[in-house]
Amino acid sequence: MAQFPFAHTIEMTYRLHKGVLEVATRIQNLSTDPMPVAIGYHPYFQLHDVPRDQWKVHLAARDHLVLSKKLIPTGERKPNEFADPLPLAGTLLDDVFSGLDANATFWVEGVRQRISVTYGKKYTVAVVYAPSGRPFICFEPMSAVTDAFNLAHAGLYKDLQSIAPGGEWRESFWIAPTGF
Numbered sequence: 001m002a003q004f005p006f007a008h009t010i011e012m013t014y015r016l017h018k019g020v021l022e023v024a025t026r027i028q029n030l031s032t033d034p035m036p037v038a039i040g041y042h043p044y045f046q047l048h049d050v051p052r053d054q055w056k057v058h059l060a061a062r063d064h065l066v067l068s069k070k071l072i073p074t075g076e077r078k079p080n081e082f083a084d085p086l087p088l089a090g091t092l093l094d095d096v097f098s099g100l101d102a103n104a105t106f107w108v109e110g111v112r113q114r115i116s117v118t119y120g121k122k123y124t125v126a127v128v129y130a131p132s133g134r135p136f137i138c139f140e141p142m143s144a145v146t147d148a149f150n151l152a153h154a155g156l157y158k159d160l161q162s163i164a165p166g167g168e169w170r171e172s173f174w175i176a177p178t179g180f
Helices: 148-153
Strands: 008-017 022-031 035-037 055-057 063-067 073-079 093-098 106-108 114-119 125-130 135-141 161-163 168-178
Touching: 022 035, 063 106, 106 135, 114 135, 125 148, 161 168
Parallel strands: none
Antiparallel strands: 008 022, 022 168, 035 161, 055 106, 063 073, 063 093, 093 125, 106 114, 114 168, 125 135
16 A cells, blocks of 8 residues: 555456457456556567568557657657558567557467457557567557656656546457467
8 A cells, every 4th residue: 555555456357259358457446536547468479370570560559659768658759650560570669659549459460370459448558569589579458658657747648547436447458369
């Protein structure tokens, strides 16, 4: 409670239906004050039909956030100018995106295999991590940017979600592999 003074519960439900995994999250605010929400997931993915340098990626975001040297958003946004689809050959991604439409779908594909991650509307931020020379990519559904509480306190982040006292926050994201 000293670090996060809000009594709450978190319930996560995993559902597999017709080959699509839904990760549903429900947070209940049990405290008497509004509770800020900054939750995110870090699922890592691999394709096996071609090497990483032959993968292509779709980044379903309008905005690309400018990061500090410590990879924390500065509050500045610029248009997402990455190619669509983006070839991963020689590309390092450790980037934060916003401006997601409801049910924004990010994907990585090889020749036959594709993994799509669809974000529910309350996941307003996407971190995409694909280091050069490593055979994985991570599409991270996030309800807020990295260091959201401090950035909101400093007036640099206006989109921090909150839960009213006694209220709840619910959202899902979906992972759909094809061609495996």
